[in-house]
Amino acid sequence: MKALIVDDEARVRKAVHLLVDWDAHGINEILEAGSGNEAMELIRKSRPELVIMDMMMASGHGMELMEWISEFADTIKFIVVSGHNDFEFVRNTVRHGGIDYILKPIEAEAINAAVHKAVTEWREEERDRIDIQRQNIQLNEFKPVYGEKLLSSLIDDQSAAEASVRRLRNEGAIPMEAEAVQLSLLQLDASDALLFKRFGNNSELMHFAIINVCNEFLAKDRSGIAFKYWGAPWEIIILTWERFCNIQELIFRINEGLFHTFQRRMHFGIGLAGQLPHSLPAQYAEAKMALARRNVLRSDAYVHSLEAESDDSAERHGQYTFSSVREEWKMAVLSGSDGQISEASQKWVSELARTEGITPEQLQQWTTAVMQFRVQLLRETLGDAAGNAETALEQSDRLNQPPHPGSYAFTLFAWRDWSYSLMSELARVINERQAKDKRTINDIVKYVEQNYMDDDLSLLDIASAFFVSREYISRKFKQEFGINFSDYLATYRIDKAKQLMQNPHLKISQIAEMVGFRDVKYFSKVFKKQEGVSPKMYRSKLESL
Known part of the structure; x- marks a missing residue:
């Protein structure tokens, strides 16, 4: 929970901060404001559950702040801490739903008792609010006034669109006289964990609450209907019937209602108005594309049309990929x-x-x-x-x-x-x-150095010993040494043979066998290929030195 301390004297704010046992009340964030006006901005931004406020402040009178909270943030509980024992102040505190009116100097016992009472009342009311909303959802499931599935099918199943419209007209979801329709798409922010948490991480409850706000505005003059779109989990669709309905103004009013209720303004994509029902798939595609092409650097625009967004997007697209x-x-x-x-x-x-x-x-x-x-x-x-x-x-x-x-x-x-x-x-x-590859190759090299004299030593044997593929060994030897494995092994054996040739008592056939060549003719062929001379001529050169 969050608490906001409002007083134009810093020492009083500090005193309140020190006297209240915040942890005991489950309050983990404490904000401060030096005036009523500053408090209003903080409330809009941070939405605290509790406000502890002074009455007399230089900028923004406490009475004005109480009235504002009562009108625009009525779920907030507030406590007045004042140096004025004024009956009118006390009476207004009670009238606007204040928890307590505490006189300065502040006593720890009194203010902690008031905070406990405020927190308890807020939690009880929040549980009631959630219970009511859940009950409404359950009732809505049994009374499908808006027929979400049927309404969604107007977009997803055009083959049955005419039949769906007739049924929706009979149920009163679509007016009998409605011929033209305009689709607006409200795309919820799937990453808004705070809003989601507010509804107990219940997406059905969140959708229901937001749709209810939208329909409050649409029901006033039966200008349209809002429903959860079954084709996408985070989308709400608004259909409006009046061809000349000022959609921009309507969405603005709905958004203000959403902000007042949830402290969130939301983004809407709108399609070009058309005939009911066959224009709806195209309108949905237009609205979705308009949202995809909105400029996220603009924080003040919430209504997006494909025509407006595409012009800007076309200029930006491809500039920086x-x-x-x-x-x-x-x-x-x-x-x-x-x-x-x-x-x-x-x-x-x-x-x-x-x-x-x-x-x-x-x-x-x-x-x-x-x-x-x-x-x-x-x-x-x-x-x-x-x-x-x-x-x-x-x-x-x-x-x-x-x-x-x-x-x-x-x-x-x-x-x-x-x-x-x-x-x-x-x-x-x-x-x-x-x-790891480097270590493996180094281990393979050591293995070759220890077993090069084995005439059966093969790439397959080494691959099996190290649980890797033959292709892996070949590729890594090529990367590390610039040659394939067989050439590496042959070169290593010939180098060892050259060392052994310095011993005049060893025959060429013995040397060949000692370095892993079973066939002395094949040994001579490989030796000559690498050194340019036969083993016999190489030894003769050594003896002449």
């Missing part, structure tokens, strides 16, 4: 340098910030391109081992999810932090895998 930074990201990851990775992620968001606008559509394209880049780089660097590395990274993705492209709370810093974490984790996995 992932290919612009792909090579830089690759070098940063392969370097394994935290500094280079940090610089690459910061440069990316800095370039994005300089663009005229950013859309959810572009952010989704970026996310897809980044994940493709990761897969490609793993395959380039790790080859056959890329699959295991991809699995390991998928597990880490659960802790480092990309920001939601359509999030209302867009921030470039979140995208920077995600890209930094993704590149850091990618660099770690590649480095660890390459280090």
